[in-house]
Amino acid sequence: MKSSPAREPPGPAGAILLGAHVRGERPLAEAAALGAGCVQLFLGDPQSYHKPPTRPDAAELCESPLPVYVHAPYLINVASPNPRVRVPSRKILAQTLEAAGDIRAAGVIVHAGHAEDGIENGYTRWWKVFEELQPAAGPRGVPLMIENTAGGAHAMGRSVETLARLWERLEDFDVGLCYDTCHAHAAGEDIVRMAERLREVCGGVEVVHANSSRDAAGSGRDRHANFAEGLIEPGAIVAAVRAAAAAIVICETPWKGIAVDLAFLRAELGVSGAGVPLTGPRERG
Numbered sequence: 001m002k003s004s005p006a007r008e009p010p011g012p013a014g015a016i017l018l019g020a021h022v023r024g025e026r027p028l029a030e031a032a033a034l035g036a037g038c039v040q041l042f043l044g045d046p047q048s049y050h051k052p053p054t055r056p057d058a059a060e061l062c063e064s065p066l067p068v069y070v071h072a073p074y075l076i077n078v079a080s081p082n083p084r085v086r087v088p089s090r091k092i093l094a095q096t097l098e099a100a101g102d103i104r105a106a107g108v109i110v111h112a113g114h115a116e117d118g119i120e121n122g123y124t125r126w127w128k129v130f131e132e133l134q135p136a137a138g139p140r141g142v143p144l145m146i147e148n149t150a151g152g153a154h155a156m157g158r159s160v161e162t163l164a165r166l167w168e169r170l171e172d173f174d175v176g177l178c179y180d181t182c183h184a185h186a187a188g189e190d191i192v193r194m195a196e197r198l199r200e201v202c203g204g205v206e207v208v209h210a211n212s213s214r215d216a217a218g219s220g221r222d223r224h225a226n227f228a229e230g231l232i233e234p235g236a237i238v239a240a241v242r243a244a245a246a247a248i249v250i251c252e253t254p255w256k257g258i259a260v261d262l263a264f265l266r267a268e269l270g271v272s273g274a275g276v277p278l279t280g281p282r283e284r285g
């Protein structure tokens with residue numbers, strides 16, 4: 001079991017960088033408008049296996065001091081027993097890591113997936129992913145972070161126990177943890193306690209996704225909500241963020257209320273930075 005994360009956080013020691021998932025056409029401008037200290041985006045269509053396109057603003061993103069995190073496509077499931085899912089999942093994950101390297105991203109976040117033929121097989125498939133990807137990552141290698149998920153049968157990332165065993169299997173590799181409060185709530189977990197336990201068994205949490213949920217605890221559904229409208233008590237989200245003790249906190253809540261969610265966390269956590277609300281429809285991250 002690892003005792004500490006493999007990496008130094010991107011911000012000043014002890015500081016929290018609070019940011020948002022943005023649609024990604026102009027991530028630096030959107031981050032600036034929100035007063036965000038970091039940003040997360042998709043590099044391609046989150047629902048497709050298509051290779052991420054080259055970004056015209058790659059040089060600008062490389063030069064920016066703002067830590068940029070990349071969320072891999074949702075349909076990736078590298079733990080699947082079905083080669084028609086697993087093989088393209090591994091391929092698009094490798095392509096996403098490569099494209100993330102082109103913009104000097106601070107990390108790529110991917111869902112833990114599920115193994116319909118039993119999670120033991122899922123651990124082995126995850127091990128193969130890291131064995132294949134990390135030696136090839138080279139000097140531009142971007143850290144890969146696995147995210148806990150909301151539910152489903154044979155989920156690799158729904159419970160502390162399965163994540164703990166996954167981390168044991170991946171102990172030879174550089175693997176980060178992304179903790180999502182909406183997913184923990186949907187999985188039926190106490191979101192503060194789960195953060196505390198994951199810190200222990202995974203050697204720390206690198207990124208928190210601070211989201212509320214449209215659904216009841218234990219629903220297994222992954223539908224994010226703004227703090228004022230969701231079914232998680234906002235104070236519990238703050239407590240979970242504190243318990244996770246991650247340097248990076250990203251809201252993936254609906255765009256219409258994301259500036260309000262960020263302002264709430266900023267005030268509760270004592271994070272500096274001033275943002276102004278953006279107007280206009282945006283997709284959820």
Ligand SMILES: [Zn+2]
Pocket residue numbers: 147180209252
């Ligand atoms: Zn998330």
